[in-house]
Amino acid sequence: MTEAQDRFGESMGQLERLLEEAERGLPKPALEQTRLLVSAVLDVHREGLSALLDVLRDRPDGDELLGQIAGSQAAQSLLAMHELSPEPLESRARQAVRLADDAAGKVGVVELVGVEGNRVEVRIRANDGSRATAIRQLVDSALAQLAPEAELVSDVPLTSPRSPRSPSQLVPLDRLRESAGGRR
Secondary structure (H helix, E strand, O other): HHHHHHHHHHHHHHHHHHHHHHHHHHHHHHHHHHHHHHHHHHHHHHHHHHHHHHHHHOOHHHHHHHOOOOOOOHHHHHHOOOOOOOHHHHHHHHHHHHHHHHHHHHEEEEEEEEOOEEEEEEEEEEEHHHHHHHHHHHHHHHHHHHOOEEEEEOEEEEOOEOOOOOOOOOOOHHHHHHHHOOOO
């Protein structure tokens, strides 16, 4: 990981922590005002980024430049956050699943089942529930970076200690979020 990627990851982590603190600690009127402020800032950024992308698209070398920009994790995450990514959701979801699967190593397997609208369905196979939960968190993290608009649906396995390839069942997303103690 490069120094720039480290800084970006730290900034995104700080942003998430601050938002969680605001959600927990602010009185309702102040929280609503904070949400409006953040929404207005994001709208301004979205409009500015959209205008920049339009200028790039109008250039003869625009597609090449957009490809280079999409190659930067920080730029890709920023564009995805504003739903302006030049890459389709399915492509970004595949990349996120590949990253999570690589990070899972030998403790489990992550497979992309399909993408429909903003719904990304994955299959997670692991030797036990705690490993499946850890892998699920890897998928959550990768999707948050590459496809924050995605709604993750995870097919969590019923596993035995002997085989990560045992049959699975579909578990409601809300139950997974509660068990993982996290967000999307």
